[in-house]
Amino acid sequence: MSARSETAAVPDPVAGTATVAAAVEVLEAAYPPAWAEPWDRVGLVLGERDAAVSRVLLAVDPTVAVAREAVERDAQLLVTHHPLLLRGASFLPADEGKGAVVTSLLRHGTALWCGHTNVDRSTRGTVGAWITLLDLQGARPLVPGEESAEAAHGSQRFGLGAVGTLPSATSVGELAATIAARVPRTARGILHTGPADRPVRTVAVCPGAGDSFLEASAESGADVYITSDLRHHPALEHLESAADPWAVPALVDVPHAASEALWLPSARDLLTRAVPGLEVLLHEGTTDPWGGRAG
Numbered sequence: 001m002s003a004r005s006e007t008a009a010v011p012d013p014v015a016g017t018a019t020v021a022a023a024v025e026v027l028e029a030a031y032p033p034a035w036a037e038p039w040d041r042v043g044l045v046l047g048e049r050d051a052a053v054s055r056v057l058l059a060v061d062p063t064v065a066v067a068r069e070a071v072e073r074d075a076q077l078l079v080t081h082h083p084l085l086l087r088g089a090s091f092l093p094a095d096e097g098k099g100a101v102v103t104s105l106l107r108h109g110t111a112l113w114c115g116h117t118n119v120d121r122s123t124r125g126t127v128g129a130w131i132t133l134l135d136l137q138g139a140r141p142l143v144p145g146e147e148s149a150e151a152a153h154g155s156q157r158f159g160l161g162a163v164g165t166l167p168s169a170t171s172v173g174e175l176a177a178t179i180a181a182r183v184p185r186t187a188r189g190i191l192h193t194g195p196a197d198r199p200v201r202t203v204a205v206c207p208g209a210g211d212s213f214l215e216a217s218a219e220s221g222a223d224v225y226i227t228s229d230l231r232h233h234p235a236l237e238h239l240e241s242a243a244d245p246w247a248v249p250a251l252v253d254v255p256h257a258a259s260e261a262l263w264l265p266s267a268r269d270l271l272t273r274a275v276p277g278l279e280v281l282l283h284e285g286t287t288d289p290w291g292g293r294a295g
Helices: 020-030 064-072 097-108 126-134 172-182 211-219 232-239 256-274
Strands: 043-046 055-059 077-080 111-114 137-141 162-171 199-209 224-228 250-253 279-282
Touching (some): 064 077, 126 162, 126 199, 162 172, 172 224, 172 250, 199 211, 211 232, 256 279
Parallel strands (some): 055 077, 055 279, 077 111, 224 250
Antiparallel strands (some): 137 162
């Protein structure tokens, strides 16, 4: 795939003003919708393509609170990682969550664009953010089989998840602490299995929910597998799949929203560089559903 132009064609209804279409063109040039899984729903969900946009809000999830924040901060475009209507909807009354999101955004004239698994595959997306955070050396896809492809704005299709070597050896506990210091704080924090002093050099990571790749992580030769939403039975089955617990990777569970929020600064950099005059804001807080803990 040949690289596309680094500069979006901006159809300006007002001189010097960007449009929703210009911002969407940049996003979809860097994160082609064709890279998304067949079941996914990515792209422009709400809004007029020729509407003027001067401020964008970025967030992981299009929640009611995020939609209200977009309105309060006068953003004309909301960009989220997770789709609003992944499973579809027949009814969107304003007294229900998704209906409230749609109503709030449309009343204010705020467009909504969602990127998901197309972003997950990109070196400028969630997998790229994790490779950068961990400074993984010799990174390769956790799930092999995808051909590399080049998009615009320095984005390349990498694949789902990554396996690589840390610059220096560490431990599971130290790695978990490093991650906790770099991702947004949540009530639950970062969990890990086994002893904290277990040595780590090779790491497998899958941003977002990755328990379907537990077997791939074991086959990768990694010392630890970092992902989100690990359920009791799959995690226990993984750890108990060998009589020697050191024969399979230790697990580090990062809250889903915190894991994928690492992409947002890269998306802000992409939009501000490619669309002149655009102000790009990050969601204040986290969309993690858990707000407290006890014990």
